[in-house]
Amino acid sequence: MIKNKNISQGVDYPIIWLYSILVTIGVLCIFMVEYREGGNWFTSFIGGKTNYSKQLFFAGFCALVATFILLTDSKLFTAFANLMYAFGLLLMIATFFIGKNINGSKSWIPMGGGFNLQPAELCKIFTALALAKFLSRQETDFSKLKFQLIGGAIAIAPAILSILQHELGLALVYSSFLIAMYREGLPAQILIFGSSFGVLVIASLIIEPNTLLIILSVIAVLLIYFARRQARRNKGLVTAIIVIWMISAGTQRFVIPYIFNNVLECYQSTRIYSMVGRDYNCADNVKSIKKQQSGNEKAPRKPDDYNVRQSKIAIGSGGFAGKGFLKGTQTRGKYVPEQHTDFIFTSLGEAFGFIGCFIFLSIYLALLYRIVQIAERQRSTFSRVYAYSVVSILFFHIAVNVSMTIGLFPIVGIPLPLVSYGGSSLLTFTILIFILLRLDADRQMVLR
C-alpha cells in the first residue's frame, strides 16, 4: 500500500452521494415508523433505545468500514476471494450449531452486546467475489457447459444452506447471479426458458388444470401446424414440440401440485396463492398435516393476506402527494407488520405519495445504472463480474421488496437495500458497494 495515497483518488462520487442519500432516507423512514406524538423523541433518540438511533449507529459503523475498505488494496479482494467464500460457507454451516433462533429461522450468530450477525447476508459478498474470481480465471471459458455448471454451483451452494435455515428470501437472492452470468455469456435460452417456466407456474396456479391442459395442447397443435414446412426439412422439430408439450403438461399436472403440497410449508404456499388472488387449502399440505398429527401446531388458520392488504392500504392511501412527513395514520397506527424492516417502503408511500415513491425509485434506478456504467468501463473481468453481481443483488432486492409491498410478488423476507432497518443488511450492502468503489478506483492499474 502506498502510504501517502489519497483515498478519495479515483473514487466514484455519484455512487457515494446516492449511497448517503439512501441511508439518510432509511433513517428518516424508520423515525417515521417509530415516532409517537407527545413523547420526547430527542431523549429517546439520545437514549439509543429506538430503532432509528440504532440504525444511525449502524450507519456510523458502516462509514468506518467503508473508509477502511477504501484504504485497502484492491488486490486483497482477488487474492482472498476463494478463501473468504469458504469462510462464509463455514460460518453458515456453523449457524446450525451455534445459531440463535430469531423469528423462526436459525440463521443468526449472536455477537454480544445485543447484536446478531446473519452469515447468509455476508455470504452474498463472498459469493460475488468468488464468482468474479472464477470467471476471471484465464482457463475459464464460460461458453462451455462445464464452467457454466461450476459457476452455477458457486451461486447455489449458499442458497441451499439458506433454504435449510428456512430463509427462503435470502436463498432467492442468489438467483440474481444469473444476471451477472448472463452478462458473461450464459446462453439467453436459459433466461427465456426460466421465464417461460415462471409463466407456466403462474398459469397453473390461476387456471384450472384441465383448462390449462387444453390450452397447452391447442398451442402445441398450432405450433406444429404453422411449422409444418420447416418440419419437413427438420424432423426433430415436431419431436421437440411434443416433448416440450409433455414436459409442460406434466409440470402443471403433477410437479407444481407436488411442490406446493409436499415441498413448501403451508404458509409459503398460502402466500404464493394469495398473490394471484386465490386461497390455498392447507389441508392438502403434507407438512402441515404432519405437524397437526404430531400435535405441535394448531390447526392451520384461514389463508390470510393481512400483510399485503395492510401494505397496499398504506401505500394506496398516500395518494398522489402523500399525507406528509409523520402524518401517516396507517404508519402511526402500526397497521403494517414489520414496517421498519421489510415493509419500510409503505411508510414512504403513505407519507409522500406517488411523487415521493417515484423520486425514491428513481434514486435507486440511478444507482443501478451508474453501477452498470462502472461495470462496463472495467478493464478486468474480475471487476466487471463483481460489479454486475453487485448490481444484480441490489436490483433483485429492490424489485422483490417493492413488488411485494405493492402486491406484485409473494411476501418473502427480503429487506430494501440501505433503507430497511437492520445492521447486517446495511453492512452487507455497504461492503458490496465500497469494494466495488475500491476496485473501480484502481481500474487503470491492472488488468486482472
Added chain:
Amino acid sequence: MSVFNQSRGRIIQIIFGVVFIVITAQLINLQIFSSQYKLAAENNAIYRKIIYPDRGIIFDRKKRALLENTISFDLVVTPSESKGTDTAALCAILGIDTAEYKKRMLDLIFKNTRVRPSVFEPLLSAELYAKLTENMYKFPGYILSERSVRTYPFNTAAQLLGYIAEVDTSYLRKYRHLGYEMGDYAGMSGLEKTYESILMGQRGIKRYIRDNKSRIQGPYENGIFDTIPVAGRNLFTSIDVEVQQLAEQLLQNKIGSAVAINPKTGGIITMVSSPTYNPNVLTGNARRKNWGKMVMDTAKPMYNRAIKGQYPPGSTFKPLGALVALDQGLITSDYGIGCGGGYGACGGVYVRCEHGNAGHAANLRLALANSCNSYFSDVFRKALDNKKWGNPNQGYLKWKEYMNAFGLGRRLEVDLPSEDKANIPDTSVYNKFFGGARRWNSCSVLTLGIGQDKMTATPLQMANLMCIIANRGFYFPPHFVDSIENEQVEDTVLMNKYRSKHVVTNIADKDYQAVNDGMHDVTVYGTASHIKIPGVEYCAKTGTAQNPHGKNHSLFVAFAPKDNPTIAVAVVVENGGYGSVAAGPIAGLIIEKFLNDTLSTAGKATAERITKMDLVPQAIKNWYTRKDAERAARLAKLAIEEAAEKEEAENIKENNKSNTEAILEQGSKPVGNKKDSTDKYKIKAALLLSEDKKKRIGGRAQ
C-alpha cells in the same frame, strides 16, 4: 469475450427499466386510481365516536311533559380485556348460566370483534345496576355505560306517542342515508316515528386515531372534523293529558275508541284506543318480552283503533245525510214524513225504525232528535234518485263526492303513521256485487242512508265530520303537534298542511243551522236527553251500528258548546249496545272534563259507573283464559319433565349395578308390569291431576 457480450449490458439495463416501469404502473394504480385504499385506511385508523344528543320531549297543551328522558345503563364488555372476570359471580347477578354466558360472548365477538366494546346486557334494571356497581371490581373489561331512555310520567297515550327501539337491519337498509348505525335507537311508531327527524336531533361525531389493536391514539387532526351534537327539538301538542287519562279510564274493560278534536284548530285533544297499554312497559330490558306478548294479544293493544278501526257510522251519519239533501235542494228543514215504525217504500228491503208514534219525523229537527230511520232512508233515496244526475249510478257518485269532501273514505293525513282511510265504496264495488251497473238502484243500497251497508269510517273521521258541522263548513286537518320548538323553514312547510283551512262545499249556513238545531234537540229531548253536561249546551247524535258478529256497536258524536264550539268528540264502544248507553256518557264526560276542567259530583259517579262497565266480548275473555291455561300447562310440563329427568338419572345410577336388569326394565316399561315403572306413572298422573286442578282454579280467578 467481454466485447462480444457488450450488448448484454444494454439488455440488462432495459430489464431494469422495464421492472421500474411495471412497479411505477402498479403505484399509479394503487395511489392515483384506486380510491378504495384511502377509504380502507380511514376505516382502519379513524374511529368515529358517536355522541348521542338528548331526544326531544313531547308536551301536552298545558306544557306538561308526556314523556321524558332518563339515564339507563348498559353493561358493556370488551372481550379481549375481560380475562380474569369472575364469570360465576356475573352469571349469578344476571341470572344466566355459564353456557348462556359463553354463547353471548361468542356472539359478540363474532359480530363486533374481541377488541371493540359491545353491549352484553342492555338497559339494566335499577336493582341489577345496584348489584353490578358493587361488584364491578370483579369484572375487568366490563363497564356500565350510560344511555338515554324514555319514561312516561303520566303512564298514558302509549299508542299516540309510540315507542323507540334499536334499529334493525331492514330499518338500516331504508334509512342508512340518514346516518343511522347499528345500535342506534329510533322511533318505531306513533309521534316518535312521524317526527323522528325532529326528535332525534343531530348526532355529534368525534374522530380519533386508533392503532391496529383499536387503542385510541388521540384526536384526529386535532378535532377539526368533529361535530357537536345538537339536542332534539321539543314538540308541543294539543293533547290534554287529563282528558286523555280520563278517556282511557272510561274505556277500560271495553273495546273501542274515543277521539276529541278542537274544531277551531284541528288539534286533537285526546285519542284513545282501548285496550291500551302502559308506555313504560316498552322501555327497559323487558321491552322485547312485553312487545312480543302484546303483538300476540288477540285484543291488539298496540292497534290504534282511532285511526285504523273501521266501523259503520250508523245513525251518527244522519246529520250528513240531511246536509247532502238540504244542499241539493231536495228537502227543506220543514220536510217531514209520516213514519209508522219503518220504511217500506222499497218493497223487498224494509228498514225498521225505533219509533212508531205519529209525528216523530214531522220535520228535520224532529227526525234528527228521534233518529228516525225511515226519514233518512227517504232522504238518501232522494239524493241518489235526483233527476239532475240522470240515474242512481251518477247520483251515487255525486253522493260519494260529498262523503269524500266531508273526510269520509279518504285519509285525513293525521300526523300518526299508518292511518286507515276506511271505506266509502265506489260504484264499481256495487256493480260487481249486484252484477252490473243497471242492476242496482237507491233501494239496493238503502241502508247507506242510515250509515250501514258497506260504508265504514274511523273514529277520527267521525270526529272530524263533527268538526265540519260545528264549524259550519270548514275544518283543519286533525293533528297532534301544534308547534315545534325553534321552528325551521322546512318545519313550517310540514306544519302548514295542518294550519290551512279546508272549506267543504258551499253549503248554506241555514242548512247547517237546521242540522245543528236538530242535533241540539237530540240532547234536549231526543235520544241523548239523559246525558247532561253541567252548564253546557251541546249538540250530539247517537248511533247504534249493527254488528253481524255480536252485540251492536255503541256510537256517539257530539260537539260543544252549542254556539262557538271548541270540542268535537266521537266515541265508539264495540258491543256497547245503544249509542246513548255506553258511548254517550263517555263523550259527555270527555266534554265536561275539557270544558269545565273538573267533573261534577254526578259526573264522577257516572265516570265510576262507566269505568266498571265491562263490555269485552266473551270470545276475547275466553282467549285470555285459554292462554293462561296454556302457560300454566307449559310450566307444569316443564316441572314434570324435570322431575322425570331426575328420576331417570337415579334409575340409571341404580341400573349401573346390574346391566341385565336395566335392559329387562327398559323392555318391560311400555307394558308397565314392573313395579317401579308403574309407580312412576302413578306419580306423573298425580302431578298432572294437581296441575289440572290448578288450571281450573286459575281460570276461575280470571
